[in-house]
Amino acid sequence: EVIKVKSMATQEIGLNEHLESQGVRAYETDLAELIVQLADDKPSHILVPAIHRNRDEIREIFLKEIPGVDPELNAVPAELAAAARAYLREKFMTTKVAISGANFGIAETGTLSVVESEGNGRMCLTLPDTLITVMGIEKVLPRYEDLEVFFQLLPRSSTGERMNPYTSLWTGVTPGDGPQEFHLVLLDNGRTAALADSVGREALNCIRCSACLNVCPVYERAGGHAYGSTYPGPIGAVLTPQL
């Protein structure tokens, strides 16, 4: 078993499906990703992957798929979140390996960062013995101080928040604290070729804030699934053909 923090890079390479074929069960721990996974569904938005599901559907999914869930569960957001929390807490406490994506990597220091809003990322990044991070090479920033810009840019563009709720940073391992084994997988998957394209390379500047989805009339009408790709919306239409 492995626990996972929301990662588009691992979706891009079909990692969960591959792990399943090798007898490894991957548990998504982001609430929306959990809903999508339990329903055997696909994400439909970069930031809010289960936006196509309403609370009644989520209740049905939980009743069917979460072992031991209270049959009296109501379609009330707080109750649904509590049911997911109880289910996930047990996974956090017992699973030895976690797989994460990364929002940013720092070339100068070897530091990685995950930006999330539920605390599930913090749990995945600190509790297991082993952490494996899969990161697209375009996520690398030159210097530590560059984070200052991106930590302001990302939450303001994606959720309109002044700052992000849970921001985790780690640099290798620390004896006696957090995972004691760490692996970083740098994912190319077409990115070097995109970088060599003087026009196409601009797509690699994307920080996955999803602002372009939220204002796109095509996305609004068609929904994320219509793009048939890990990256929906306007940026997906530009990025996916290059990967």
Ligand code: SF4
């Ligand atoms: S293309 Fe721009 S607006 Fe769209 S998700 Fe990427 S960074 Fe955000």
